[in-house]
Amino acid sequence: MIALAIIALLTIAAASAAFLLRNLIHSALLLVGAWAGIAAFYLWAGAEFVAFAQVLVYVGAVSMVVLFAVLLTRQGATTAPVEYDSLKRAVLGFITAGGVGGLLFGAILGSPLDVHTANPAPAVSVKELGLLLMGPHAAALLIVGVLLTVALLGAVVIAAVDKPEDAP
16 A cells, blocks of 8 residues: 555656646656656556556657657757746646546545455456457557657647748
């Protein structure tokens, strides 16, 4: 139980620091730490395949896409610093966070926390999971891959700098 508390504390600290910092690069790197903390939680819970997928997809792929998008769209040090938004947006953000926190708290209270009294999860092998992903869910997997590719290409196109027409 102490390991879960440490994992939760580090994950929440990394995620909180990621949205509080004003530097996009630091925030993206802290999100990598938060995603790694979620993978550590999956390992603690005994879901090794999901932890591996978390590391592969989020810590590896999505974090690289985020970092490339931030680096490709940076304008340099000449841009004005980001100003804090209005009080109305902050209040709406706290209301939204409270609503999500309330839903999560209700879900936690409604689930058994003792693994010995909980219903055992069905044993699914990695082979069966692969057959499901490549069988009835293959179209969804391909669509997600195409969407991620289009999003990355869109970020590159948006970030591309046009040369002036009068340049030789």
